[in-house]
Amino acid sequence: GPKVLQIPSHQIIDMGQMVTLNCDPVSNHLYFYWYKQILGQQMEFLVNFYNGKVMEKSKLFKDQFSVERPDGSYFTLKIQPTALEDSAVYFCASSSGTGENTLYFGAGTRLSVL
Amino acid sequence: GDSVTQTEGLVTLTEGLPVMLNCTYQTIYSNPFLFWYVQHLNESPRLLLKSFTDNKRTEHQGFHATLHKSSSSFHLQKSSAQLSDSALYYCALSDRYQGGSAKLIFGEGTKLTVSS
Numbered sequence: 647g648p649k650v651l652q653i654p655s656h657q658i659i660d661m662g663q664m665v666t667l668n669c670d671p672v673s674n675h676l677y678f679y680w681y682k683q684i685l686g687q688q689m690e691f692l693v694n695f696y697n698g699k700v701m702e703k704s705k706l707f708k709d710q711f712s713v714e715r716p717d718g719s720y721f722t723l724k725i726q727p728t729a730l731e732d733s734a735v736y737f738c739a740s741s742s743g744t745g746e747n748t749l750y751f752g753a754g755t756r757l758s759v760l
Numbered sequence: 761g762d763s764v765t766q767t768e769g770l771v772t773l774t775e776g777l778p779v780m781l782n783c784t785y786q787t788i789y790s791n792p793f794l795f796w797y798v799q800h801l802n803e804s805p806r807l808l809l810k811s812f813t814d815n816k817r818t819e820h821q822g823f824h825a826t827l828h829k830s831s832s833s834f835h836l837q838k839s840s841a842q843l844s845d846s847a848l849y850y851c852a853l854s855d856r857y858q859g860g861s862a863k864l865i866f867g868e869g870t871k872l873t874v875s876s
Contacts (some may be wrong), residue, residue: 650804677861688868689805689850694861701861737805741862749862751797751804 648672652738652752653720660760664726667755669738671721678721679739679749680713682706689737695721696743725757733759762787764853764867772873779823779838781870783851786832792853794827794834795864799848808849809836841874848872 651670659665671678680692693703695713710729715721721740725732735754741747764785773779785792793812799805811818811827811834818825823838834851848871852864 647806679863681866689866691863691865694863696861702863743860743862747860747862748807748810749864751806753802753804 648675648750650738650740650750650752652736652755654755655753656756656758658758658760659728661730662727664724665728665757667723667725667736667738667757668720669722669740669752671738671740672742672750674742675740675750676743677701677741678713678715679741680723681737681739681751683735683737683754685734692723692736728757728759730759733757762789762853762855762865764851764865766849766851766867766870768870769868770871770873772875773841775843775874775876776840779836779841779845779872781836781849781851781872783825783834783836783867784832785834785851785853787853787855789855792829792855794825795852795854796823796825796834796836797850797852797866799850801847805848805850841872843874843876846872846874 653668678695681689683689692707694701712724735756737754738752739749741749767782796809797805798808814829825836827834850869851867
């Protein structure tokens with residue numbers, strides 16, 4: 647089936663540094679999402695993105711977070727600067743926006759902030 | 761706000777026994793859409809079941825669930841557990857199913873472990 651790829655699978659950085667998480671969504675999909683999952687807790691919605699713009703964001707999407715998808719390349723989540731509480735698994739997802747609007751997820755990037 | 765509750769964090773079963781994973785939800789939407797996603801170890805969460813029709817059973821890969829709006833429930837069931845069913849199961853809620861953003865609200869997840 648359709649696949650969403652996330653790079654890298656694991657990222658370790660020092661607190662205060664910048665990190666960019668990369669997502670290669672399903673090729674014909676138009677809507678893109680980031681979810682955050684702290685160890686042992688549920689996946690929580692961060693943001694969705696369509697037509698070059700953030701459509702909706704949750705209170706977890708702090709000012710230090712930003713998303714973009716320049717020229718149809720990777721859909722990225724940037725955190726600058728990182729904080730200890732940003733340690734989590736970040737899941738990228740995409741959907742077509744039409745028909746049976748199924749959300750397809752990547753395998754996640756585990757971010758460890760030290 | 762909207763929320764999804766999965767009461768069991770961990771379910772351990774012997775192969776061949778029936779599976780029932782609970783899911784209840786709260787929402788302001790009169791026509792919610794409910795989903796079950798399954799995540800095997802080191803894999804992506806993937807859609808298992810979906811429903812938006814009240815009191816209609818939906819089935820896929822041996823699993824079934826029925827959306828009951830009267831009780832705000834969407835429990836996942838299977839008649840006989842298999843070793844390969846061991847995974848994380850997430851119940852999720854959306855306010856729409858077709859068109860536009862497919863944003864989901866997830867429950868806490870239930871880890872199902874099936875042993876021989």
